[in-house]
Structures are given as structure tokens and as C-alpha cells.
Amino acid sequence: MAPNELKTIEIKIKRKLTPDGPVFWEEFAIPHRPNMNVIAALMEIALNPVNRQGQATLPISYDANCLEEVCGSCAMLVNGRPRMACSTLVDKLEAPIRLEPLSKFPTVRDLQVDRGFLFEGLKRVQAWIHIDGTHDLGEGPRMSQHEQGQGYPISHCISCANCLEVCPQVNDNTGFVGAAVVAQVKLFNLHPTGKMHAPDRLRALMGAGGIHECGYAQNCVRICPKGIPLTEAISDLGREVMKEAVFGFLKR
Numbered sequence: 001m002a003p004n005e006l007k008t009i010e011i012k013i014k015r016k017l018t019p020d021g022p023v024f025w026e027e028f029a030i031p032h033r034p035n036m037n038v039i040a041a042l043m044e045i046a047l048n049p050v051n052r053q054g055q056a057t058l059p060i061s062y063d064a065n066c067l068e069e070v071c072g073s074c075a076m077l078v079n080g081r082p083r084m085a086c087s088t089l090v091d092k093l094e095a096p097i098r099l100e101p102l103s104k105f106p107t108v109r110d111l112q113v114d115r116g117f118l119f120e121g122l123k124r125v126q127a128w129i130h131i132d133g134t135h136d137l138g139e140g141p142r143m144s145q146h147e148q149g150q151g152y153p154i155s156h157c158i159s160c161a162n163c164l165e166v167c168p169q170v171n172d173n174t175g176f177v178g179a180a181v182v183a184q185v186k187l188f189n190l191h192p193t194g195k196m197h198a199p200d201r202l203r204a205l206m207g208a209g210g211i212h213e214c215g216y217a218q219n220c221v222r223i224c225p226k227g228i229p230l231t232e233a234i235s236d237l238g239r240e241v242m243k244e245a246v247f248g249f250l251k252r
Contacts, residue, residue: 072158163220175209
């Protein structure tokens with residue numbers, strides 16, 4: 001490369017300007033900088049929204065917030081694989097770089113998707129600790145080191161929805177809530193206060209879209225950016241749901 005020749009990065013982006021609009025691809029070429037991530041490349045396009053043909057175009061719409069793989073909002077398909085755009089380095093990708101929105105969720109615009117399905121699943125299983133007044137009574141029950149060890153890795157979930165994207169069972173026919181939601185049931189059922197509502201969470205995993213829809217493809221655990229033991233959580237919850245289905249019925 002000649003000293004005055006600048007290296008460029010070629011990017012192809014799957015675009016959709018409105019939820020019901022047509023899908024089209026647009027190509028861009030931006031100046032290369034060392035250690036750029038995908039978000040930095042998108043920000044470079046935003047500075048000068050001109051496509052590879054030299055035509056002015058609309059800026060790319062995408063979600064991003066923390067830029068340090070904590071918020072989970074910048075998940076997208078990078079060269080066909082679900083990734084976090086903030087932690088995916090351009091220099092490690094095959095060119096041209098192809099960016100697409102996650103396919104399992106409705107597209108809002110360009111790389112933005114509506115992940116309402118994931119959040120509705122979290123509401124379905126009550127993925128929170130109910131405030132019952134005990135927080136005003138001082139320190140609560142202590143968790144054993146074993147329980148802490150089980151819950152800590154699950155608490156790393158950033159709701160990126162990559163596990164739902166690669167799950168063959170998350171589709172219109174099954175309505176499976178997905179590994180992220182199931183794992184959160186295990187996390188909150190481990191909590192001393194959360195255990196009071198454990199039966200409700202387990203019953204929420206019964207019926208349509210529940211844990212029995214899981215096909216144990218194990219794609220979720222391979223793609224998780226935080227390395228969460230999702231299949232282990234699904235296996236553990238499967239036993240607990242079965243117990244609740246049998247013994248819970250007898251109690252009622």
C-alpha cells in the first residue's frame with residue numbers, strides 16, 4: 001500500500017426505513033482506524049451518510065447505549081452471526097462486513113428491532129423480586145455460597161436476545177419464551193425472597209410456549225456473549241416444573 005493510500009472498510013447494511021417498508025441493501029466505504037468496533041463504524045457513517053456510490057442517504061438507525069457489553073441493546077447480525085456490535089472488532093471480520101437486524105423480532109427501522117417478545121416473557125415469569133415490606137426489617141436471609149455460585153453467572157444476562165435469535169424453537173408455531181427467560185426463573189427462585197413466588201414462576205413455564213418447547217439444540221449457550229450456562233438452567237428448571245406440575249396439583 002502506498003503511503004498516501006488510505007485503507008477503507010467495506011460495509012453492507014440491510015435497510016428498512018419503516019416497519020412495513022421494503023428491504024434493501026446499501027453499501028458504504030469508511031476510513032479504517034485501528035481497533036474499531038462495529039458501533040464505531042456505524043458512527044463514522046453517521047458523520048457523513050454517503051453511500052459507496054457517492055449518493056447522500058439517510059443515517060443508519062440502530063440501538064446502542066453502554067458501548068461496553070452491558071446493556072445488550074446493540075445486538076445485531078454481523079456477517080450472519082448474532083453479535084454485540086460494541087465488542088465486535090472490525091479487524092477480525094471478513095470483508096465486506098454485512099450488518100442485518102435480528103431476524104426473530106419485528107424490524108422498527110434498519111438495524112433496530114422491537115424485542116417486546118423477550119420482555120413480555122420476562123413479565124410472564126415475574127422476573128423480579130416482589131417488594132413485601134421485609135426490606136424495612138434489616139438484613140434478610142443469607143444465601144449459601146452454593147446458591148450464590150448458581151445465581152451469579154445467570155445475573156450476567158444483558159437481555160441481548162442473541163439466544164432467542166439462534167434458537168430453532170423460538171418461532172411463530174411454538175411461541176417458546178427462550179433460554180434467557182427460563183434462566184431468569186432459576187435466578188429469582190434462588191433468591192430467599194424470590195422463593196416465595198417460585199411456584200408462580202414455575203407454573204408460568206407450563207403450557208403454550210413453556211419450557212417443554214425447548215428442543216435442547218444448545219445453540220443458546222454457544223452464542224451467549226456472557227457465557228451463561230443456559231442449558232444447565234433449562235435442565236434444572238425442567239425438573240422443577242415437573243415437580244410443580246405433579247406435587248403442586250396435589251397441594252391445591
